[in-house]
Amino acid sequence: MFYCILCYNLETELQAWPREKEASVLAHREIVAQGLAAQGRLGPVARLMPTTTAMTMRASRAPLLLDGPFAETKEQLLGFYIVDCRTLDDAIDVARNLVGDTGALEVRPVATFYPGVGLQ
């Protein structure tokens, strides 16, 4: 079974962290990730850009594109895709094709990406 581990935190607080704090958190996670990779258990890892870069595609008769992150608390994060897109427009097109007639998709640029060891 593959498990997806999602990171949540207060963005404003992260941006107020001293540099050493950020470095130590990343260093700790890097050690854990390397351990998992050595065991052949690590898939793709991504750090997302701030929510200010996000757009949201909401399903409706004509999919509705909104500025800003997805922030509905009654709906839960159910999964994610990582897609290579040349521009934001391309990414929005992909979201428009994916969204169908229910739910919402947040388009968030990826800040850093590690492909992992290629899980099978």
Added chain:
Amino acid sequence: MTDSAWIGAAVSAARPQAVAALLRYFRDLDVAEEAFQEACLRALKSWPINGPPRDPAAWLIFVGRNSALDEMRRRSKNDPLVDEELVSDVDDTEAALAERLDTAAYHDDVLRLLFICCQPDLPATQQIALALRIVSGLSVKEIASAFLVTEAAMAQRITRAKRAMADASVAFETPGPVERAQRLTTVAAMIYLLFNEGYSASGGDAHVRLPLCEEAIRLARLLLRLFPGEGEIMGLAALLLLQHARAAARLDESSNIVLLADQDRQLWDQGLIAEALVLVEKAQRLQQSGPYQLQAEIAAVHARAARPEQTDWSAIDQAYSVLERVQPSPVVTLNRAVAVSKVRGPGAALEMLEPLAAPLAAYFYFHGVKGALLKELGRKTEARAAFSQAIALARTPAEAAHIRSNLDQLESMDSEHPQHEEQAHRKERRP
């Protein structure tokens, strides 16, 4: 991270929203600030024991509001009874806090808090100092050192500014769309000034003061998070990120200015650039170009060029020509002239400078650019005169040193026309 360090980060992240909400409750900035201070003291005692609250801003607002009410009752002769329960039950009810608070108005609360710092009667530097003190929560000492003045002088300045602010009336009702847009414009301008104060210091030894730039970026991101659909705020945030991304490359080891063309682009922060480029794209989708967006687009063209010779100068020229229409100013035309010199040569650029001579007579960069264009044309004597004027107007040692190095280069040019002709050949050979 130690307790006090994570509490520090949580408190400083929550501060704008918390102080802004307390200001709405009490309609008095001193009371709001005191209430917030009190809440912070209680957080220092409570959080290490009970763990961090899920929503630190809501916790601080709730505790701050109750402690201020408590304090008012204590002071009031008519009502000596103290309702201890209001504050003593805080730890048990934390989970319900967020729902009990009126959070719907917090976007406008924070905007109001920023807006009251922008009193038009106050000089720009005082508006900035006030915002740093009230919104960012920097200490007077920190602000004083950023502005290179004594702590006492800065304390006096802030007190005076606060007094001016208290006299001005600010509407506490939720603003209408027009008023909200005006407030946003005013606040964006203040954040831009704050960044510029850090980016191109207006005096003192330090040419770049990074903490001011970082604080400006934090405020721009805050504003964008509150108003995610505003193209100009996207543009402002993108512009600041793009300029700041070059910070490490802008000065050399002996603090001399390194021009864009000579910067080591490996030192540019690609993370900040990537974030900014997305914001530029987001803003462009709205198709309502404003001054910040256009300036961000120009900075984005530079950021996309891996090498200076890959810079798309005609795109820059085009963006400046739109900016000239949206926000006509001699400085914009001066900047456009630099782009024109790359596209159509220094002669065409020099012609654009002629009408600017009077309005920009006291502007350091005008004489610097003029000198550089004349130097490129091989007109040494005129170039020397322009550079001399620039030196006289330099505000920091770095600016003066940069012009002096140009004068030195003039001395070593042996004939009257070599550089320009060589450049012309190079242009032809370029694919």
